[in-house]
Amino acid sequence: MSSPLSSRRRTLLQGGLALGALPLAAPWAAAQTGATPKRGGTLSISLAPEPQIISAAFLTTMQTTMVAGKISEGLVWFDDKLQPQPELAESWSFAPDGLSLTLNLRRGVKWHDGQPFTSADVAFSLLNVWQKFHPGGRLAYASVTAVDTPDAHTAVLRFSRPTPYLLSFMNVYGAQVLPRHIYEGTDLQKNPANNAPIGTGPFRFKEWVKGSHIALERNPDYWKPGLPYLDGVVFRFIPEAAARSVVLASGEVQVALASNIPVSNLNQFSDAKKWRINTTDGNYLASIKLIQVNTRRPALADRRVRQALLYALDREALLRVVFRGIGRVATSPIPSTVPAFHSKSGRQYRHDPKQAEALLDAAGFARKGSAPRLSLNLDLGAGSLEDVRTAEFFKQSLARVGVDVTLRVSDAGVYLKRVFGDADFDLFLTSLHNLPDPTLGVQRWYWSKNIAKGVPWSNGSGYANAELDRLMEAASFEADPAKRRALIDQWQAFVQEEVPILDLIEIDWTTVSSTRFHKKTPQGDGLYASLADAWLN
Helix, strand or coil, X not given: CCCHHHHHHHHHHHCCCCHHHCCECCCXXXXXXXXXCCCCCEXXXXXXCCCCCCCCCCCCCHHHHHHHHHXXXXXXXXXXXXXXXXXXXXXXXXXXXXXXXXXXXXXXXXCCCCCECCHHXXXXXXXXXXXXXXXXXXXXXXXXXXXXXXXXXXXXXXXXCCCCCXXXXXXXXXHCCCCHHHHCCXXXXXXXXXXXXXXXXXXXXXXXECCCEEEEEECCCXXXXXXXXXXXXXXXXXXXXXXXXXXXXXXXXXXXXXXXXXXXHHHHHCCCCXXXXXXXXXCCCCEEEEEEXXXXXXXXXXXXXXXXXXXXXXXXXHHHHCCCCCCEECXXXXXXXXXXXXXXXXXXXXXXXXXXXXXXXXXXXXXXXXXXXXXXXXXXXXXXXXXXXXXXXXXXXXXXXXXXXXXXXXXXXXXXHHHHHCCCCCEEEEEEXXXXXXXXXXXXXXXXXXXXXXXXXCCCCCCXXXXXXXXXXXXXXXXXXXXXXXXXXXXXXXXXXXCCEEEEEECCCCEXXXXXXXECCXXXXXXXXXXXXXXXX
């Protein structure tokens, strides 16, 4: 009897997706053609899986940050050209020597409990949370030695070395500011505000009904006059992919973020009079679907085995069959959507099963009759149909070269503990966000100093190489653009040879929305947009 996964894969193989027929457009398109904002109404958004917490300062899982970004704010946001724009910081300037960054903070901002937002909140958040607990903050803020607060509306970040990339991390994803008066003197990771946040954003936390929804309500004291337009936002937890399509089609929800609707279902929303499909909300993230390899395992510590796994996989077919051509085959750990730093001069892994078998033989895993050469577990989350299909595709591909793969599907709490807490895994299928600057986005996945037990989305592979560390660290504070690019090219090629992470597909995150949904301003970090300027007609 065939498994449900096998049945779904056969259906997928038989199907097709005519992308040209889909209404690919930004969800703010109608606003730009003269639509007038309308006040009132509650926006409903489908979300899967359910987040663990609602604080991106501690956990940057997409579901967490998509909710947190409506309640809390960063120092900047990013426009559709990926340029930083003022949010809690009205303006900023680097010192001529590059050793400090002055943030001029917005006046008149209040936390949801009525207390004033000040520079003390920024200093506390950076020194006590972002540097210590944020998955990317250990690297991003590593050079910050102090935060001076000469007055309530000025914060001066002091650096041990030039840190020109830092501003690219200071939106809500990398710099969600926390209220010092709520967190100081508490167990920061267990503070109740992580699940019932007090922010400065356009919406206030109302309730979290586990297994059902998170409800937010309009902040009447928001610092942007006249905003938000909406009365509230509700995130509905809908674990089944088919059910998400049903509730969107019926109008029960108006927006499905972050590829919440499987690509195999997108044709259902091809009527441009009723739906819009946007592939640019995730541009800031520059995400790659990939497999982290636990290099602590003896077999997987051998790079020939890691290389064999990638040679065994036909990623062009994976892109075509599972992702229906939405995205690109990854040719480097830095995506091609980051052209300032992307290079594919390193080793390329075109589908070559014979090369895979030769590498496995050389590594000591020769075939012995019908027994598998090697048996591995592959962990993945339960919320994404594409992940399940990718995992099955990978399992079938590896079986052809004699490697047996057991799939372990679980919710986020289980796999985060297994991978980042206990290191009790072989392979982990996920998507990682590589961001506009590789020092911020990519280095953290390979840097040995970011192996941090219990910190999600750190160096989960446990890979450590002193030469790679040296190249990455040199690039991180090199002020000369040409020299920095050369160093980054070197470490890209190094990583392509070592492959502690198997890069699969560059992801285009899709947002499917009703044409009732409008948003005034396009954003490169639109998945995390505050929705202060959103409305329903």
